[in-house]
Amino acid sequence: MELHEFTAGDIRKLLRERKISSVELTRAYLERISALDDRLKAFITVTKDMALEMAAAADKAFGEGRESTVGGIPLALKDNLSVKGIPCTCGSSILQNYVAPYNATVVERLVSENSVIMGKTNMDEFAMGSSTENSAFFTTGNPWDLSRVPGGSSGGSAAAVAARMVPWALGSDTGGSVRQPAAFCGITGLKPTYGLISRYGLVAYASSLDQIGILSRNTEDCALLLKAIAGQDRRDSTSAGIPVPDYEAALRGKEGNFTIGIVEEFFQQSLDDGIRTLIEQAAHVFEGMGWSLKRVSFPHIRYSLASYYIIAPAEASSNLARYDGSRYGLREPAETTISMFKRSREKGFGAEVKRRIMMGTYTLSAGYYDAYYLKAQKVRTLIKRDFDEAFRECSFILAPVTPTAPFRKGENIDDPLKMYLSDIYTVSVNLAGLPGLVLPCGFSGGLPVALQLIGKPFDEVTLLRAGTAFQRATDFHLKNPPLGEAVPGGSIKESMK
Amino acid sequence: MSPEIIIGLEVHVELLTESKLFCGCSTKFGNPPNTNVCPVCLGLPGVLPVLNRKAVEHLIRTACALSCTIAPRSKFDRKNYFYPDMPKNFQISQYDLPLATAGKLSIVTAGGEKTITIKRIHLEEDTGKSVHKGTIDCSLSTLEDYNRAGVPLLEIVTEPDMRSPEEAHVFLTGLKDILRWLAVSDCKMEEGSLRCDANISLSPGDGVLGTKTEIKNLNSFKSVREALEHEAARQQKCLASGIAIVQETRGWDEKKSVTIPMRSKEAEYDYRYFPEPDLLPLEPGAQWIREFREALPELPAEKRERFVRDYRIPSYDSSVLTSSPAMADFFEATVRCGASPKAGSNWLMGDISRILNDKSLSLDETPLTPGRLAGMIDLVEKGTVSGKTAKSLIEEMLATGKDPLEIVKERGLTQISGEDAIQALVIEVAQANTEAMHSLRKGNEKVRGFLVGQVMKASKGRANPSMVNKVLDGLLGALPLPEARQDEDDHIRG
Ligand SMILES: [Zn+2]
Numbered sequence: 006m007e008l009h010e011f012t013a014g015d016i017r018k019l020l021r022e023r024k025i026s027s028v029e030l031t032r033a034y035l036e037r038i039s040a041l042d043d044r045l046k047a048f049i050t051v052t053k054d055m056a057l058e059m060a061a062a063a064d065k066a067f068g069e070g071r072e073s074t075v076g077g078i079p080l081a082l083k084d085n086l087s088v089k090g091i092p093c094t095c096g097s098s099i100l101q102n103y104v105a106p107y108n109a110t111v112v113e114r115l116v117s118e119n120s121v122i123m124g125k126t127n128m129d130e131f132a133m134g135s136s137t138e139n140s141a142f143f144t145t146g147n148p149w150d151l152s153r154v155p156g157g158s159s160g161g162s163a164a165a166v167a168a169r170m171v172p173w174a175l176g177s178d179t180g181g182s183v184r185q186p187a188a189f190c191g192i193t194g195l196k197p198t199y200g201l202i203s204r205y206g207l208v209a210y211a212s213s214l215d216q217i218g219i220l221s222r223n224t225e226d227c228a229l230l231l232k233a234i235a236g237q238d239r240r241d242s243t244s245a246g247i248p249v250p251d252y253e254a255a256l257r258g259k260e261g262n263f264t265i266g267i268v269e270e271f272f273q274q275s276l277d278d279g280i281r282t283l284i285e286q287a288a289h290v291f292e293g294m295g296w297s298l299k300r301v302s303f304p305h306i307r308y309s310l311a312s313y314y315i316i317a318p319a320e321a322s323s324n325l326a327r328y329d330g331s332r333y334g335l336r337e338p339a340e341t342t343i344s345m346f347k348r349s350r351e352k353g354f355g356a357e358v359k360r361r362i363m364m365g366t367y368t369l370s371a372g373y374y375d376a377y378y379l380k381a382q383k384v385r386t387l388i389k390r391d392f393d394e395a396f397r398e399c400s401f402i403l404a405p406v407t408p409t410a411p412f413r414k415g416e417n418i419d420d421p422l423k424m425y426l427s428d429i430y431t432v433s434v435n436l437a438g439l440p441g442l443v444l445p446c447g448f449s450g451g452l453p454v455a456l457q458l459i460g461k462p463f464d465e466v467t468l469l470r471a472g473t474a475f476q477r478a479t480d481f482h483l484k485n486p487p488l489g490e491a492v493p494g495g496s497i498k499e500s501m502k
Numbered sequence: 503m504s505p506e507i508i509i510g511l512e513v514h515v516e517l518l519t520e521s522k523l524f525c526g527c528s529t530k531f532g533n534p535p536n537t538n539v540c541p542v543c544l545g546l547p548g549v550l551p552v553l554n555r556k557a558v559e560h561l562i563r564t565a566c567a568l569s570c571t572i573a574p575r576s577k578f579d580r581k582n583y584f585y586p587d588m589p590k591n592f593q594i595s596q597y598d599l600p601l602a603t604a605g606k607l608s609i610v611t612a613g614g615e616k617t618i619t620i621k622r623i624h625l626e627e628d629t630g631k632s633v634h635k636g637t638i639d640c641s642l643s644t645l646e647d648y649n650r651a652g653v654p655l656l657e658i659v660t661e662p663d664m665r666s667p668e669e670a671h672v673f674l675t676g677l678k679d680i681l682r683w684l685a686v687s688d689c690k691m692e693e694g695s696l697r698c699d700a701n702i703s704l705s706p707g708d709g710v711l712g713t714k715t716e717i718k719n720l721n722s723f724k725s726v727r728e729a730l731e732h733e734a735a736r737q738q739k740c741l742a743s744g745i746a747i748v749q750e751t752r753g754w755d756e757k758k759s760v761t762i763p764m765r766s767k768e769a770e771y772d773y774r775y776f777p778e779p780d781l782l783p784l785e786p787g788a789q790w791i792r793e794f795r796e797a798l799p800e801l802p803a804e805k806r807e808r809f810v811r812d813y814r815i816p817s818y819d820s821s822v823l824t825s826s827p828a829m830a831d832f833f834e835a836t837v838r839c840g841a842s843p844k845a846g847s848n849w850l851m852g853d854i855s856r857i858l859n860d861k862s863l864s865l866d867e868t869p870l871t872p873g874r875l876a877g878m879i880d881l882v883e884k885g886t887v888s889g890k891t892a893k894s895l896i897e898e899m900l901a902t903g904k905d906p907l908e909i910v911k912e913r914g915l916t917q918i919s920g921e922d923a924i925q926a927l928v929i930e931v932a933q934a935n936t937e938a939m940h941s942l943r944k945g946n947e948k949v950r951g952f953l954v955g956q957v958m959k960a961s962k963g964r965a966n967p968s969m970v971n972k973v974l975d976g977l978l979g980a981l982p983l984p985e986a987r988q989d990e991d992d993h994i995r996g
Pocket of ligand 1: 544
């Protein structure tokens with residue numbers, strides 16, 4: 006078996022048994038990145054030197070008997086997470102030359118556990134998009150079909166994990182940006198409860214919706230990485246002061262009898278037939294495990310996309326105001342300060358970002374605030390109530406992730422409304438601040454399809470348990486994308502000491 | 503009948519906290535540019551604010567002192583506008599749910615006492631500072647200093663309750679007293695820690711509102727009063743000559759003593775306020791507020807009245823003694839140590855204040871204790887030391903903190919009250935000043951002071967003055983008179 010085929014959990018075992026060193030492993034993955042990324046374009050920055058240093062530090066720690074959950078295992082970060090001394094572009098021209106001078110809290114936690122940061126991955130500019138086509142630099146390919154998009158906005162991270170360029174990666178999810186690309190790339194994705202992971206150092210798109218999420222090969226890896234990064238942070242007032250369970254240990258616990266909620270409104274009109282069929286099959290898999298299904302109705306869910314596309318741009322218009330060319334990032338010279346601001350922003354931001362800034366500015370303007378922003382917030386409360394109601398009887402909710410399989414590059418780029426529709430099953434989860442887990446559940450026309458389990462607030466344990474049960478019963482998550490010819494990655498036999 | 507002047511104030515107060523409102527950076531004034539900064543107060547991509555608890559405490563204490571209603575639930579909002587000295591291009595402030603509302607402050611002017619209503623008090627972050635190279639209208643470049651960005655500000659807004667520039671001035675002074683009293687702010691206008699904007703309009707009467715103007719950035723107590731006086735006169739002139747008053751923002755030109763238009767109010771900014779999603783709502787809790795209210799110190803106005811009532815000192819003394827908590831506490835402690843209130847007040851207002859002023863020290867920066875001051879007052883009253891000796895004693899006590907009696911013993915400063923010793927001194931002086939003695943004996947009381955002074959000098963200030971007078975009077979009758987003629991001859995020859 007080749008090195009890159011191992012999951013993070015396998016790698017951890019190999020590292021602990023000293024069957025491999027972190028430096029060897031890191032070299033192998035770096036090699037694979039350099040061989041594959043010309044075609045895939047998942048990375049904006051590959052932090053080769055830093056990765057090797059971190060790997061050496063991890064080996065040293067192992068040598069001294071200091072072990073950790075994620076130590077020595079390569080990891081990729083979406084390019085909106087701050088790593089001290091490393092560019093943090095957010096996929097935007099306006100931050101092309103910006104180097105973060107501090108570490109995000111998650112990065113600090115990963116560094117303290119000797120994780121190995123391999124690089125920063127491509128993304129839709131400022132996390133706005135559903136295809137990674139809004140990156141100012143290039144478009145990432147879907148490992149299952151390079152002519153298709155990997156999803157967005159964490160498309161780079163999803164593609165890197167799916168192509169086995171890293172065992173796992175972090176992304177961010179504001180309206181589905183971890184779950185949708187995980188689905189498109191056929192991997193496991195988790196958007197945790199809002200407040201479970203500190204947002205400090207995650208460049209904000211829409212503060213009340215953003216949450217750092219995990220892209221991995223299976224639910225066990227997901228639990229491992231979550232354990233390393235979750236928990237309260239004094240630097241993020243919205244991070245929750247609740248004890249972090251040992252997710253890894255929880256997976257070994259008894260499964261229990263779950264009731265799965267099926268939201269009627271999720272299975273109407275726009276859902277692709279192939280996807281509908283696969284999700285229904287998945288529901289039967291759960292039933293086969295002795296769990297019961299329960300039909301529930303979400304009367305307000307149809308307003309979720311509209312309210313998301315009011316709240317997110319409103320917050321974004323404010324969060325992105327700091328990029329004006331005066332302190333860092335792109336500066337276009339001009340006669341006056343205001344025209345310098347205008348020119349820098351005109352040149353630095355792409356079309357989608359400008360579109361959302363304008364929408365947000367409009368809906369927050371005096372005279373429109375009540376009609377749009379305030380109303381959207383009220384809808385948000387109602388959507389939350391729909392979920393609360395369902396959770397009285399259901400352990401979690403089973404839903405689609407996307408209405409269609411991965412679309413072709415360029416297919417939706419000139420039709421923003423159609424693009425926005427690809428978030429239809431994911432945004433309500435962010436509006437309600439809930440956790441959502443995405444699991445591969447089959448293939449449609451050779452392309453991966455996934456299901457989504459939506460859990461109660463801070464009940465990641467139940468979600469991951471259910472997900473683990475599903476992955477024990479199925480093998481969709483074990484399929485490799487057809488990347489063609491053998492790509493170097495090293496094998497365990499060669500590198501065994 | 504001249505129209506009524508209507509004034510409302512908006513006061514911005516920099517709070518005395520160690521760290522900024524949303525990060526741990528120092529708030530120290532005068533550090534080199536951009537040294538009190540971190541990713542958070544520079545608004546770098548990815549940072550989040552964390553509220554400073556101390557700043558909230560300062561607001562609550564101020565609100566209690568001004569009898570405000572404190573909201574059980576308040577929130578922060580973003581005020582969006584582009585400005586180079588604003589790191590995030592939005593300011594975190596409080597918009598529709600300020601923490602404190604509906605307070606009051608009583609003021610006393612020549613016209614009597616009245617109450618000014620405080621409309622609201624809220625917290626917000628200060629901005630940085632733009633430094634223009636050259637003049638502001640044609641500068642080649644602008645430098646930004648973000649040391650001040652994120653320093654906590656209290657915004658205190660009054661209702662338009664003031665009816666004269668004098669009332670505005672007295673209100674502001676009273677407010678400053680309270681803020682300093684609570685150690686909430688040092689209120690140094692020259693360092694920008696207290697800034698004031700004033701709204702002023704003239705009402706022709708019957709409650710009709712006139713068009714108002716806003717005078718921005720008044721940076722001294724004097725300029726608040728002068729700018730308002732000037733603006734009232736200007737508006738009156740406009741009305742008298744039929745010129746419409748334009749609603750606008752004006753600045754105060756201190757050199758020329760005139761208000762000048764800054765920008766027209768028509769271009770009112772749309773700040774696009776919305777709730778700050780990175781901060782949780784502020785819910786201080788009734789228990790917390792109650793604790794603050796109960797722990798609130800006696801405020802200057804109450805204390806002033808109580809001092810007059812309890813210590814029977816003049817109200818002038820009382821207002822001087824209540825100018826700072828340190829002074830008032832020292833005074834009360836001195837009285838508790840046995841000194842008479844008037845003597846304590848005299849020393850504190852007189853010599854002690856003078857010496858401290860000369861050295862630019864405050865009372866708590868000296869080693870003097872109330873017990874020692876009371877001890878010294880006691881020495882004077884018992885006649886152990888003269889008043890003059892006491893003056894030099896207090897100087898040493900302020901410098902070294904020594905016990906007065908100890909100093910007296912060390913330097914042999916005990917007052918000479920024994921009749922024999924004084925008589926010897928007086929005779930000595932009389933013999934050296936026969937002319938003056940003669941003059942005094944003839945009834946010229948004016949030279950008495952000179953003679954007593956000479957005795958005091960000869961005794962190095964230790965002679966008891968009343969004893970000196972007594973002995974002197976005795977001598978005038980008993981001593982043989984010097985030759986009067988000779989005296990006159992001298993006079994003629996001279
Ligand atoms: Zn700071």
